[in-house]
Amino acid sequence: MRSLLPVVLGVVCWFCTLVAPVQASLTNNNYDGNIYALYAGNGSLVPPRSTLAQALDARRAAVLVYYLDDASASKRFAAVVSELQRVWGTSIELIPIATDPLQNRPKSGPRDPATYWKGVVPQVVVLDPQGQVVLDASGQVDIGTINRAVSQATGIPLLEGQGNSGSTVSFNELNSEVQQS
Template identity: 45%
Template sequence: MQTTMTRLIAWVLVFLLTWGGFSPPGWAGLQDDRFDGNIFALYAGNGSLVPPRVTLQDALTLPERPAMLVYYLDDSRDCKVFASTVSQVQRFYGRVIDIIPITVDSLLPAAHPDPTNPIRYYRGRVPQVVLLGGKDGENHILLDEIGQVSLNHLDEVLANWFGITPRQPVPVAPRQFNDVNVELAPS
């Protein structure tokens, strides 16, 4: 009886230590390169960006309406931080431009991609922003930048495109308002 009880206690301890005692908690983190899920929903509080409303092919049929391609990875620290900026661009310009977030994991290589293939504009690093548009019926690259493009710079380019006065440059910084979500706020 004593050995049976000892074996049972040993099995219970092995089970608890293996399955319940040492499992790490599931934390989403803005400052790491781990996959946490949709970065726009988690870090920008905006799940409406993914999947995009339109495809690049559809957006290019209306060159007078700019298309903003955002190349990203869900497991990139830089992309997680940049998600908030993309959400703010949607807040200001979402009704007059097409924002097309593209995860680079979904891009398929092509020898000579046509203009409707997103890989044509991708330069191999994330985050990358490409603004396409043309008032002459042709699509032109208005902006092609890699890295943390500031909201003020994107606002300046888009305001120029629409012929309006850019907003007053405001120094903004990502501000974490809970364990996951981040917003751009005046610093």
């Protein structure tokens, strides 16, 4: 039995060298987990606290953010979504929506998030309390553009510097933040 122990340990060590370590990365399209917790340091964004239908019923401005957990563009945009929550807090309904369930299904009207999705990620749609689209933009949308649209939708004036452009800056290998320029 004792003579088998070194052999077993040797096989286990050899096997461990074959297994690649798990590494999350902003620059690939691999699934790494919840992108908001991992890349923006904010796991409270998903699941969202309310649905689009609830926001419209309450006559609240809503910001829909369409994303995929395994899309590098969505990973890079996660910090912007977290910054929107920090800036606007409870003044809006911030609703991040994974697009996997929306694919290949019929749209069922203005209370359905699939109605506004154009098939790309990330996509940001800002709706005013009446459900009118104030902003519909795709890609790495500038935080200032979104802030101005939210201000218009809510009627809440922007604070000084809040409407300015911002840039996403990494503060470690995984997390990033939006800094005002």
